[in-house]
Amino acid sequence: MICVLSGGTGGAKFVDGLRQVMPAEEITLVVNTGDDLLWWGLYVSPDIDSITYVLSGMLSRERGWGVKGDTFLCLQAMGQLGEPTWFHTGDRDLAMHLLRSRLLAEGKTLSEATAVISQKLGVKARILPMSDSRVETRVDTPIGELSFEEYFVQRWYQDPVNAVRFAGASDAEPAPGVVDAITSADAVIIAPSNPITSIGPILAVPGIHNALLQAKARIAKPKIAAISPIVGNAPVAGPAGILMQAQGLPCSIAGVAHAYEDFLDLLVCDTRDARAADMLRQSGLRVHCTRTVMRTADDKAALAREVLSLISPDLLKDKTPAVPQVDSQP
Amino acid sequence: MICVLSGGTGGAKFVDGLRQVMPAEEITLVVNTGDDLLWWGLYVSPDIDSITYVLSGMLSRERGWGVKGDTFLCLQAMGQLGEPTWFHTGDRDLAMHLLRSRLLAEGKTLSEATAVISQKLGVKARILPMSDSRVETRVDTPIGELSFEEYFVQRWYQDPVNAVRFAGASDAEPAPGVVDAITSADAVIIAPSNPITSIGPILAVPGIHNALLQAKARIAKPKIAAISPIVGNAPVAGPAGILMQAQGLPCSIAGVAHAYEDFLDLLVCDTRDARAADMLRQSGLRVHCTRTVMRTADDKAALAREVLSLISPDLLKDKTPAVPQVDSQP
Numbered sequence: 001m002i003c004v005l006s007g008g009t010g011g012a013k014f015v016d017g018l019r020q021v022m023p024a025e026e027i028t029l030v031v032n033t034g035d036d037l038l039w040w041g042l043y044v045s046p047d048i049d050s051i052t053y054v055l056s057g058m059l060s061r062e063r064g065w066g067v068k069g070d071t072f073l074c075l076q077a078m079g080q081l082g083e084p085t086w087f088h089t090g091d092r093d094l095a096m097h098l099l100r101s102r103l104l105a106e107g108k109t110l111s112e113a114t115a116v117i118s119q120k121l122g123v124k125a126r127i128l129p130m131s132d133s134r135v136e137t138r139v140d141t142p143i144g145e146l147s148f149e150e151y152f153v154q155r156w157y158q159d160p161v162n163a164v165r166f167a168g169a170s171d172a173e174p175a176p177g178v179v180d181a182i183t184s185a186d187a188v189i190i191a192p193s194n195p196i197t198s199i200g201p202i203l204a205v206p207g208i209h210n211a212l213l214q215a216k217a218r219i220a221k222p223k224i225a226a227i228s229p230i231v232g233n234a235p236v237a238g239p240a241g242i243l244m245q246a247q248g249l250p251c252s253i254a255g256v257a258h259a260y261e262d263f264l265d266l267l268v269c270d271t272r273d274a275r276a277a278d279m280l281r282q283s284g285l286r287v288h289c290t291r292t293v294m295r296t297a298d299d300k301a302a303l304a305r306e307v308l309s310l311i312s313p314d315l316l317k318d319k320t321p322a323v324p325q326v327d328s329q330p
Numbered sequence: 331m332i333c334v335l336s337g338g339t340g341g342a343k344f345v346d347g348l349r350q351v352m353p354a355e356e357i358t359l360v361v362n363t364g365d366d367l368l369w370w371g372l373y374v375s376p377d378i379d380s381i382t383y384v385l386s387g388m389l390s391r392e393r394g395w396g397v398k399g400d401t402f403l404c405l406q407a408m409g410q411l412g413e414p415t416w417f418h419t420g421d422r423d424l425a426m427h428l429l430r431s432r433l434l435a436e437g438k439t440l441s442e443a444t445a446v447i448s449q450k451l452g453v454k455a456r457i458l459p460m461s462d463s464r465v466e467t468r469v470d471t472p473i474g475e476l477s478f479e480e481y482f483v484q485r486w487y488q489d490p491v492n493a494v495r496f497a498g499a500s501d502a503e504p505a506p507g508v509v510d511a512i513t514s515a516d517a518v519i520i521a522p523s524n525p526i527t528s529i530g531p532i533l534a535v536p537g538i539h540n541a542l543l544q545a546k547a548r549i550a551k552p553k554i555a556a557i558s559p560i561v562g563n564a565p566v567a568g569p570a571g572i573l574m575q576a577q578g579l580p581c582s583i584a585g586v587a588h589a590y591e592d593f594l595d596l597l598v599c600d601t602r603d604a605r606a607a608d609m610l611r612q613s614g615l616r617v618h619c620t621r622t623v624m625r626t627a628d629d630k631a632a633l634a635r636e637v638l639s640l641i642s643p644d645l646l647k648d649k650t651p652a653v654p655q656v657d658s659q660p
Binding site: 040041042067070071073074076077078080081082083090091092093094095096098099101102105117120121 | 370401410411412423426428429435
């Protein structure tokens with residue numbers, strides 16, 4: 001069993017690879033919920049949605065979010081009713097939010113609702129929200145404090161960022177199963193997600209950081225690996241660089257290593273960062289360079305295979321090197 | 331000002347005519363809410379929806395319900411999630427239910443939510459729910475008691491009906507403005523809706539029946555007119571016949587007249603009922619025969635014009651006879 005800590009974008013790409021190279025039943029995902037929002041009165045959990053969609057084969061790989069082939073007629077109609085339309089919920093996608101919202105209104109926890117939906121969509125991996133309590137990523141900018149989705153989607157992450165905080169985190173508990181999934185895993189992978197606003201909220205939930213320390217201590221072999229979402233001095237996508245700098249971290253693999261330094265055994269970074277990798281190795285961290293930018297399904301599978309072969313090769317479906325496949329999905 | 335008591339199907343057709351021949355600002359609608367249901371956790375008010383859609387020009391005239399040109403991808407996706415799909419909510423249509431549900435969750439009454447939505451859609455007529463309290467039409471059948479939409483939509487009104495009741499009606503109050511709209515109107519029209527389950531719930535709200543008696547008493551000229559939804563011994567559409575018989579009324583214009591006998595001044599029925607009309611006239615009721623089956627926009631306008639000319643000719647936009655128009659809408 002491996003445990004993956006993940007956000008929704010880079011994380012979903014990596015998970016798309018992972019599900020190709022190992023049995024999905026052997027994966028537990030601990031997913032960021034700091035971006036969750038009430039949208040049109042519905043509870044939307046963008047990262048859980050992306051992970052659920054990728055694992056059910058429903059994700060639009062073209063957009064990287066939402067359901068493939070979706071339409072946006074309800075969104076248009078909401079616009080005609082004068083409602084906000086900056087968060088793009090597709091017509092098929094709405095079903096996810098409607099069902100989750102109903103389950104929550106009926107008294108189910110977010111974990112329980114997530115499990116119900118996973119089961120209905122035939123998802124074999126286990127998806128756990130980081131917490132069943134509300135933890136909100138708040139981004140402090142010159143125009144005021146924004147929710148993550150306001151900062152990221154509504155305002156296209158154009159605002160300078162003073163700081164990031166996770167409202168509610170100190171009172172939150174890890175969702176049932178999260179600590180056990182981390183401490184009992186054969187290996188823990190930190191997906192190539194934004195260290196501040198995708199992995200940061202997970203680590204801010206009391207008990208999770210400790211679980212990682214326990215996991216690291218349990219056996220000697222490299223057990224906790226992170227894939228860097230930064231190549232050179234820029235993120236592969238999104239606002240990770242701005243946010244890391246706002247939190248006092250350099251936008252580099254050194255910054256990523258620093259974010260996870262308490263528990264990290266192995267950092268996987270891009271071959272273009274070979275020199276920076278050498279510097280990090282001098283500080284005692286194990287660093288592996290490979291191609292980390294995932295454009296095709298093959299890229300995703302190759303990266304997942306490489307990471308797994310370093311930390312938990314027994315879980316690989318096929319021990320021979322990957323044969324390039326045709327990616328038939330848009 | 332005229333006041334129209336209406337359900338959603340025959341009523342919407344008649345209102346579609348009315349808005350063509352008189353200023354919409356002069357119409358107040360008192361609409362049945364006995365069919366309202368929680369669907370996927372959203373509050374759906376089928377008759378208010380149909381009336382709102384017809385008055386905003388959004389109604390699918392082809393189907394007689396929902397939004398023209400709508401798609402059903404969310405419905406499909408809900409089916410894939412194992413959720414019920416028998417109540418057909420389109421993707422555009424969902425916007426109405428999402429907004430109303432949010433407004434209600436924020437503490438607005440159904441009247442207030444209806445007014446907000448009407449205003450946003452540019453509806454000039456005033457749409458009032460019969461009550462802001464929950465009144466549920468319950469249909470007693472051999473398989474148990476069903477909600478109206480379960481009986482009508484889910485089970486295609488195939489079940490024998492023992493009786494109909496309006497749960498919650500005795501504790502309900504007319505929505506703000508309803509009694510005043512009835513008592514102060516120049517004329518009241520009872521739309522060609524199902525007397526039992528469309529008009530019945532409205533009349534079951536304490537205070538509304540009395541308001542009609544007051545309206546009738548106020549002036550001598552024919553003031554309260556009903557259009558029969560029954561032609562010969564069958565309803566134009568739907569289960570009105572079965573339901574009338576279950577409530578001890580014949581399925582005929584005599585049954586319609588009986589349902590409204592306490593306050594009715596004028597019954598408008600189809601020319602095919604000329605003989606039955608003669609019999610009713612002998613009992614003292616004023617009865618007018620005309621073409622009541624509405625297939626085209628012209629049919630609707632012609633019927634509305636004829637009814638108005640009998641009870642409130644001053645409100646007609648154009649006092650000359652209607653010129654046939656081309657109905658360009660599907």
